[in-house]
Amino acid sequence: MSNNIEMPVWLSQKFKEYYSKNFIEIDQIEKREFGFGTYDKKIEYRHVSFSSNKDFNTKLAQDGPLYVSYSAAYYASPAARPMQKKEWLGADLVFDLDAHQDSILISPEELEKLKSKLFLLIDILENDFGISKTKIKINFSGSRGFHLRVFDEDFKTLGRYARKEIVDYIDAIGLDLSKFFYIENKNIVGPKLSDWGYSGKLASTLYSILSDESKASKYFGKALELEKFKQKYLDGLKNGNWTFLAAKLSKSPTLNLSNAAKNLIEKLQLILEREGPNIFSKVDTDANVTVDTSKLLRAENTLHGGSGLIAKTIFDLAGFEPLKDSLAFSMKKTLTVQVLSDIPAYEFGNMSFEKLEKQKKVELPEAYAIYLACKKLVLVVE
Amino acid sequence: MNRNEFNLEFLSHYPFLAEAKKYVDSLKLELDDSILELGKKRLEEGIASGLKPIVELNEESFKNSILAYAASRLILSNWKNIYIRQRMAIAESKLARHYLSTENFENLKTIAEEFKISFSVEKDLVYIDVVSYLKYAPKDIHYKLLFIPLKEGKVKLTKDQLTRVLEEAIRARLEVLAPVSLASNKIQQIIKELSSSIPKHRIDQIKINSQDFPPCIKKLIAQLSSSINVSHYGRVALAIYLIKAGYSNEQIQKIFSFAPDYNFETTNYQIEFIRKKNYNMFSCATMDSLGLCIADCKCSNPSLFRRKLHLFNAQKSVLAEDEEYVK
Numbered sequence: 001m002s003n004n005i006e007m008p009v010w011l012s013q014k015f016k017e018y019y020s021k022n023f024i025e026i027d028q029i030e031k032r033e034f035g036f037g038t039y040d041k042k043i044e045y046r047h048v049s050f051s052s053n054k055d056f057n058t059k060l061a062q063d064g065p066l067y068v069s070y071s072a073a074y075y076a077s078p079a080a081r082p083m084q085k086k087e088w089l090g091a092d093l094v095f096d097l098d099a100h101q102d103s104i105l106i107s108p109e110e111l112e113k114l115k116s117k118l119f120l121l122i123d124i125l126e127n128d129f130g131i132s133k134t135k136i137k138i139n140f141s142g143s144r145g146f147h148l149r150v151f152d153e154d155f156k157t158l159g160r161y162a163r164k165e166i167v168d169y170i171d172a173i174g175l176d177l178s179k180f181f182y183i184e185n186k187n188i189v190g191p192k193l194s195d196w197g198y199s200g201k202l203a204s205t206l207y208s209i210l211s212d213e214s215k216a217s218k219y220f221g222k223a224l225e226l227e228k229f230k231q232k233y234l235d236g237l238k239n240g241n242w243t244f245l246a247a248k249l250s251k252s253p254t255l256n257l258s259n260a261a262k263n264l265i266e267k268l269q270l271i272l273e274r275e276g277p278n279i280f281s282k283v284d285t286d287a288n289v290t291v292d293t294s295k296l297l298r299a300e301n302t303l304h305g306g307s308g309l310i311a312k313t314i315f316d317l318a319g320f321e322p323l324k325d326s327l328a329f330s331m332k333k334t335l336t337v338q339v340l341s342d343i344p345a346y347e348f349g350n351m352s353f354e355k356l357e358k359q360k361k362v363e364l365p366e367a368y369a370i371y372l373a374c375k376k377l378v379l380v381v382e
Numbered sequence: 383m384n385r386n387e388f389n390l391e392f393l394s395h396y397p398f399l400a401e402a403k404k405y406v407d408s409l410k411l412e413l414d415d416s417i418l419e420l421g422k423k424r425l426e427e428g429i430a431s432g433l434k435p436i437v438e439l440n441e442e443s444f445k446n447s448i449l450a451y452a453a454s455r456l457i458l459s460n461w462k463n464i465y466i467r468q469r470m471a472i473a474e475s476k477l478a479r480h481y482l483s484t485e486n487f488e489n490l491k492t493i494a495e496e497f498k499i500s501f502s503v504e505k506d507l508v509y510i511d512v513v514s515y516l517k518y519a520p521k522d523i524h525y526k527l528l529f530i531p532l533k534e535g536k537v538k539l540t541k542d543q544l545t546r547v548l549e550e551a552i553r554a555r556l557e558v559l560a561p562v563s564l565a566s567n568k569i570q571q572i573i574k575e576l577s578s579s580i581p582k583h584r585i586d587q588i589k590i591n592s593q594d595f596p597p598c599i600k601k602l603i604a605q606l607s608s609s610i611n612v613s614h615y616g617r618v619a620l621a622i623y624l625i626k627a628g629y630s631n632e633q634i635q636k637i638f639s640f641a642p643d644y645n646f647e648t649t650n651y652q653i654e655f656i657r658k659k660n661y662n663m664f665s666c667a668t669m670d671s672l673g674l675c676i677a678d679c680k681c682s683n684p685s686l687f688r689r690k691l692h693l694f695n696a697q698k699s700v701l702a703e704d705e706e707y708v709k
Binding site: 127129130158161164165166168173179180195199200 | 511512513516517519521523524526527528529530531532533534535536538668670671672673
């Protein structure tokens with residue numbers, strides 16, 4: 001190899017090698033729209049379709065595209081343009097979770113945090129929406145996050161508004177607590193433990209806070225004389241009568257029910273804001289991806305041109321380690337690279353790498369060299 | 383099926399059911415002017431003030447009502463007017479809801495099945511699958527999924543909520559018309575006559591500088607002017623915005639007059655109510671949660687859009703100058 005290796009061409013060549021050895025299978029491929037990207041642009045061209053997985057894999061092995069995406073949607077004519085001519089038939093329900101990080105290198109810690117959000121999402125999909133785990137597929141995005149796809153015929157036909165409703169539910173967007181309370185027969189009636197949906201979640205949240213002495217005193221302080229009245233508060237949450245709790249929180253000596261309810265709701269709002277992600281599931285999914293029923297998403301098990309990692313289908317989420325389990329290239333073969341900018345010490349593929357200084361030439365395992373080359377931090381020289 | 387086996391009273395309440403179509407087919411009638419006149423009357427009533435329940439409770443009256451519906455659909459199919467189509471879909475679905483509210487659960491099930499909605503009942507509460515709910519739930523904050531009991535893919539509704547969901551399912555169904563090429567002279571004549579009853583004024587007759595409005599407001603106006611049904615909160619947002627923008631009741635009425643379910647008195651009452659309460663414009667976050675936000679305008683409230691836009695343009699002009707300087 002010469003010193004003037006064209007990185008886009010060289011990377012594409014490496015990707016071709018991967019695709020010639022790995023067969024990628026897409027569900028109902030003939031109804032999907034595809035998009036492909038280059039070194040400089042994640043989607044360079046779209047409106048492409050394939051009649052079979054075989055044709056698709058031939059294209060991958062021949063062209064070695066750096067990015068491969070396909071539609072969550074199913075179309076009668078996926079390659080037709082403009083969009084209306086494609087004839088939308090439905091779309092998988094998809095979720096995109098991305099880590100918020102500034103570093104150019106993938107942070108395994110951030111991805112680990114994201115995994116717990118993903119578990120929350122799966123929990124809501126299963127327990128609230130009744131979607132069986134067998135209909136859920138998760139894959140690593142190949143970079144900073146995860147994609148979750150629901151393959152369920154019923155959900156497929158939902159439009160944008162319905163999908164926005166699902167996102168709002170999952171991320172509790174627009175949750176107005178006052179909607180759960182009303183005054184009836186001189187009582188403040190509100191959520192109870194047996195309630196479904198957010199009403200039940202609210203009651204059980206309060207129940208667990210009141211049952212936890214340190215948390216209860218943190219939010220309700222002495223005003224509640226906790227020990228003396230705790231059982232009464234807890235009973236109130238069981239039967240949905242919040243009058244006693246509201247009365248104790250009320251600063252006024254004479255109880256005005258509507259003021260007491262208002263005061264109670266303000267207090268609950270404060271608790272939820274503070275306990276936020278721990279209580280009401282804040283999955284922080286990218287709403288646009290879920291709502292946009294013609295969005296293209298990275299094809300699972302293809303390579304991500306910004307990392308050289310596999311957008312791997314995940315079967316064991318808890319045990320999944322992106323920087324170990326989604327390597328496409330060898331950690332044994334080595335390549336010489338020229339470092340383009342300082343790279344901090346980093347753990348990659350079960351190995352620890354020291355800090356790499358700008359302009360130095362170093363020998364690195366192929367997989368790590370490709371990872372850094374995709375991030376434009378090194379040039380492969382030989 | 384023998385003609386006598388049809389429950390005409392039931393079908394006259396829900397003439398959009400497949401069973402009603404079967405009944406009409408079973409009559410083997412020639413499509414004559416008298417039947418088309420029934421359809422015309424139904425359209426006149428629906429467009430003008432909404433459909434009224436049947437007054438004369440006899441077989442002849444039920445039969446005529448079913449035929450009137452069938453004929454009105456035939457006329458609508460030939461009348462390429464989205465406003466009328468939506469207004470009639472609302473009128474028909476509202477009339478259906480009037481009857482639905484008095485039905486027992488067994489009959490409600492029969493009607494729901496038509497829309498592939500199945501539900502179970504326990505202690506007067508209805509359990510329906512979340513997908514059916516999401517498809518037909520009204521775009522109204524009270525029906526937002528966040529506030530609805532949801533567990534293991536089922537939502538729990540009251541009977542009244544169910545009938546509102548069914549009303550939406552009926553409306554959505556009736557907005558779609560089968561393409562029909564049969565357009566007799568009589569149908570053309572009826573369409574011509576009825577056309578004169580549609581409001582003729584256009585939105586562009588009043589002075590709106592649409593450049594000044596944020597994208598969300600522009601979209602709401604565009605939807606109304608195309609007679610696309612806008613949610614209750616969308617209308618409230620639009621009314622608040624227009625009031626704050628200094629529009630008179632009359633000018634606001636003109637914009638709302640294209641709503642498929644437009645009613646002068648109701649609109650006037652609501653505009654006056656919003657004026658009296660002096661509501662603040664919804665924030666962008668609220669607009670977003672109501673599904674009304676359509677663009678990233680980088681402002682916190684639609685009423686601040688112009689100011690933000692000017693600021694943004696000002697910054698951009700500085701940057702452009704910088705670039706020129708570098709070159």
